[in-house]
Amino acid sequence: MPGTTLNFLRRLARCLLLPLLLCAGAPAAATASAWQGAAFEGDRAALEKLAQAGAKVVRVYRESDVWVLDAAHQLGMKVVMGLWLGHPRHGFRLDDPAAVRKQEVAVRRFVTTYRTHPALLAWGVGNEVETGVADPQPVWQEVNRLAAIVKSLDPDHPTLMVVADNSDAWLAPLARCCAAVDLLGLNLYGGSVFQLPERLRRLGITKPVVVTELGPLGQWQAGRKPWGAPVELTSSQKADFFREALAFLAGQPQVAGAFPFLWGAKQEQTGTWHGLLLADGSPTAMTDALSAAWGRPVTQAAPRIRGIGIAADQFSPGQTMSAGVDAASFDGSPLTTLWEVRAEATDLRAGGDLETVPPRIDVAVQQADAQSVRFTAPAAPGAYRLFITVRDRLGKAATANLPFRVR
Incomplete structure (x- = not known):
């Protein structure tokens, strides 16, 4: 057996062990469904709606969301706990030893405090930290260095790095990068999700993959009016996308799971472009689609x-x-x-x-x-x-x- 294949199988077994516990008794082919859940920004009421919809995992982005650990545990869910890392575009400098050390100390302190929490499933080390840089590799190497520290402090939970979708040339170094990272997270929007398996094969990326943000056409991808305004899909069109995308990903053995974006509401181009809920918490056809994919189809569908x-x-x-x-x-x-x-x-x-x-x-x-x-x-x-x-x-x-x- 080639060494790369053996290494992949070892990583896959290790990284899927914890989520398999969520679906005890499920056949091996159903492992991808174990990481069923959503990227989350919201309050306790929104988290309760996520659990009621059938989610087993919730992904959060930063340490200020630590309250989700206790709340998710009470609701029977696991958490991919985000460790927010400084972005160069926000002024963080990798050539500033004091800043790098301060960030490392904060990561060490947080991981040491919460590594035994019963709701913890995995550590999300950064999110799209490379956005806006000319060369992502120095940033990714720092993510890998911090991931190694996380693993040294907590060998019982896998590490996950999250990068934005980009060109093949941009993503190609990930085939050789970041040995301390157990799972590769990719934020994917629109039709790119259906190209994922072929792209992974073409680029030689063999790590288990989590689609850490899954969404329909982003505002940067959508068609535009003559004055530049992007055209947003209706909530019904978005729901159709989620049904198709989640069904497709469930059949991909390298994909450990997918997190639709975003269980909550936020202003990004519009107040409805990415939110699966309305600002007042109202459910939509999109939340209905996720419930069905997670084994809890609704009988009273949204308009x-x-x-x-x-x-x-x-x-x-x-x-x-x-x-x-x-x-x-x-x-x-x-x-x-x-x-x-x-x-x-x-x-x-x-x-x-x-x-x-x-x-x-x-x-x-x-x-x-x-x-x-x-x-x-x-x-x-x-x-x-x-x-x-x-x-x-x-x-x-x-x-x-x-x-x-x-x-």
Whole structure:
């Protein structure tokens, strides 16, 4: 047996041992489903909804989320505990010995404190730390050095490094990099997830892989309006993506699991682009899709959006505008629709950094019901979005938005 294959099998056995405990009695072919869960940013109520949906694992990003360990344990879930590492684009300097040492001390202290926690499944050492650098390898070597320290302090839990999807040339060094890292985490969006097995083979990456962020088309991938506004999928289209992607990944033996992004809500291009829940915690067709993939299909599905439309892309200040949505509830009962205009986001950041929520724009509404709206275009020229939130009688929601411009 070739040495590389033997090493891969040894790593795979070690790294999948803990998650297998979550699915005691499951056949070996079902190991990928053991890491079923989501990337998480939210409160206790959101975490409870995640457990109720059938998740067994929750991925968190930073030490400030340590409360999730106790809460997840109470809810019967395991945690991939993030160790946040400084990013060069945020000013962290690998050539600053004092900064490097300070970060190492913090990692040592945290791992020593929580290495015996019963909810701990694995350590996530950094997240997309290489974003914005010209050469990722020095950053990855530092991640590997810290991962080795984590392993020396806690040999009982595997280490996971997380990198952003990029070109083959960018990712190729990962085939030879980072011996102290047990599992490779890749943040994948859109159709790239379906290319993952072939890319791993082509690049010679043999480590077990976790899709540490799984999402439909990101705002950097989506089609754009002539003025540059990216076009967001509806929540129903996103749900379709999650169903297909999770079913595909479940059949890939090198993939130990996938974490849809994001169980919670956040502003990133829009307030709905990446959140699986609404800001008020309302479930969606996306959470329904995850529940089904995790073995708990719902009987009362969220509303489904079948189509959206707006009279035009561009309007004059004060012009009357109209838009509509075609949506249906699971049982044919009436729906309600909230129509809201916001300025297009301008505080756009890289790598998921915090963005400012764009302001809501008050407009004069002439008519609004569950299917359509007619209102007066904003007086100020600029880029805007019409946000559409459809709700059923149970409080489940569907979302969509339509970019438009006033000029």
